């Protein structure tokens with residue numbers, strides 16, 4: 173539902189007007205066929221290897237193809253990201269690639285871009301489909317199936333937990349589709365496996381330091397917890413620091429599992445500190461620009477273009493280290 177509050181988070185009156193205007197057009201804006209485009213990429217933040225790898229992939233591919241990439245960094249603020257998109261609209265970009273930091277506050281500017289005739293491609297994170305829909309309000313969502321990632325972690329635990337059962341869950345940013353679905357996928361799976369219990373679950377904002385702080389607090393409250401499921405590697409690495417500070421041995425006293433596949437995370441599997449990681453590829457450049465070209469060529473674009481994720485554990489971490497980012 174588009175509420176007045178959500179509209180105000182975007183760019184106030186302009187965005188609100190755009191929402192109403194965009195509702196008048198069911199069709200997505202077309203994209204003219206051109207050799208070179210001026211394309212916006214409104215990144216969420218640059219505080220972890222996943223984001224840096226995603227930005228590099230987008231910049232490298234834009235450069236390779238000779239497109240002009242207008243890059244912004246929202247510094248972990250959904251409001252700043254919305255204003256970055258508004259500025260791209262004002263600059264008259266041909267198209268916008270957007271990883272919406274959270275699934276509601278960015279909807280007004282997606283609709284504003286549509287109203288301005290600029291197609292938007294969501295990459296890596298999606299928005300709330302009750303507020304905006306792929307194929308109608310934006311072209312598509314390109315990214316991982318976060319529910320599937322979380323389910324794969326649950327399946328690995330069933331086979332490898334060796335009697336460990338009390339789980340602390342470190343959640344990603346509240347309101348991010350990646351956090352919402354990694355929680356839903358995992359919690360639904362665990363609910364069907366009564367040998368396991370989630371004893372505590374809290375937002376660690378996808379960052380190493382917040383992950384460490386939250387793990388520290390939750391370990392104090394639940395000293396018998398013996399599994400930590402982190403929604404990304406950065407928080408898992410923070411949890412290792414929290415465990416070590418508490419005199420516990422990661423990988424022995426507490427089994428850690430997470431999602432992403434960054435180099436430090438996969439190295440932690442090799443070092444015996446993390447049990448398993450479901451990869452989540454940040455390498456969006458080639459697929460994003462290929463989808464843009466297909467769209468300009470008038471091809472039918474699927475509402476969800478799924479990335480395939482690699483899975484790492486002690487059985488392949490060394491051999492597949494080159495796949496880490």
Ligand code: AHR
Pocket residue numbers: 220222223296297350378403404405406431432452
């Ligand atoms: O949206 C993808 C997630 O965002 C990655 O798992 C995480 O590391 C990043 O911040």
